[in-house]
Amino acid sequence: xxxxxxxxxxxxxxxxxxxxxxxxxxxxxxxxxxxxxxxxxxxxxxxxxxxxxxxxxxxxxxxxxxxxxxxxxxxxxxxxxxxxxxxxxxxxxxxxxxxxxxxxxxxxxxxxxxxxxxxxxxxxxxxxxxxxxxxxxxxxxxxxxxxxxxxxxxxxxxxxxxxxxxxxxxxxxxxxxxxxxxxxxxxxxxxxxxxxxxxxxxxxxxxxxxxxxxxxxxxxxxxxxxxxxxxxxxxxxxxxxxxxxxxxxxxxxxxxxxxxxxx
Numbered sequence: 001x002x003x004x005x006x007x008x009x010x011x012x013x014x015x016x017x018x019x020x021x022x023x024x025x026x027x028x029x030x031x032x033x034x035x036x037x038x039x040x041x042x043x044x045x046x047x048x049x050x051x052x053x054x055x056x057x058x059x060x061x062x063x064x065x066x067x068x069x070x071x072x073x074x075x076x077x078x079x080x081x082x083x084x085x086x087x088x089x090x091x092x093x094x095x096x097x098x099x100x101x102x103x104x105x106x107x108x109x110x111x112x113x114x115x116x117x118x119x120x121x122x123x124x125x126x127x128x129x130x131x132x133x134x135x136x137x138x139x140x141x142x143x144x145x146x147x148x149x150x151x152x153x154x155x156x157x158x159x160x161x162x163x164x165x166x167x168x169x170x171x172x173x174x175x176x177x178x179x180x181x182x183x184x185x186x187x188x189x190x191x192x193x194x195x196x197x198x199x200x201x202x203x204x205x206x207x208x209x210x211x212x213x214x215x216x217x218x219x220x221x222x223x224x225x226x227x228x229x230x231x232x233x234x235x236x237x238x239x240x241x242x243x244x245x246x247x248x249x250x251x252x253x254x255x256x257x258x259x260x261x262x263x
Contacts, residue, residue, distance in 0.1 A: 043080065043091070044058050045092065052096065052218065054095045065232075073089070081101070083108050083112075091117060096125065100130070101129040109135070114207025118241065123217030123218060126143040136180050141178035143178055146174040146176045148175060148218075151171075154197075156190055169227040173218050174215075184204060200214065200216075211239070237250060
């Protein structure tokens with residue numbers, strides 16, 4: 001029996017004859033490095049305050065979702081709400097207490113969402129930019145008042161992609177009550193108490209873009225909860241622009257959101 005021994009050099013010559021080198025993927029030309037996988041680019045707008053401590057909670061969320069195709073960029077500077085800067089991102093997430101927005105910033109934000117990008121206002125974001133009726137309508141309502149306590153919000157639209165994999169969970173939070181409701185929305189969760197049913201988490205569209213809001217989020221008891229992290233994860237996937245979803249092969253959203261996820 002004849003034995004054939006191929007050295008590393010022989011393998012290299014053989015690979016070169018086939019037009020490929022070791023480690024090269026099909027269709028990749030010699031000397032060309034493989035592009036990094038596409039991620040959803042998220043601008044996280046916080047503020048400079050330990051009340052609703054965005055600088056603390058953004059890294060918590062980033063770490064919890066590290067296995068997902070997300071790339072977070074943090075800022076507390078409202079000047080970053082401009083057309084040129086927002087064009088770098090697929091989604092804008094707001095968790096802050098900014099009371100006023102300038103007209104050019106308002107236009108940049110509204111155009112960003114209307115053009116097909118994602119918008120995720122969380123918790124106190126519903127009390128931001130109180131001088132802008134257009135922003136309040138974009139969010140879907142405005143914060144009015146709150147008490148505090150532990151509760152379990154009712155899931156009223158369990159089949160929505162943002163809710164898949166979400167189980168009712170008990171957590172301490174500020175019990176937001178909202179005003180200036182925009183009825184052009186779909187409520188996903190409600191907080192129920194002796195006064196009635198308060199819309200708690202909802203989605204809506206604005207132009208070609210998608211909006212997700214939840215009143216959850218006062219402190220680390222919420223931001224560290226696996227179900228809240230899952231909820232935000234689902235929301236990021238649901239609000240992603242259509243072109244980005246296609247690039248990442250995220251469709252159908254129902255299948256992806258329902259996939260096994262371990263926090």
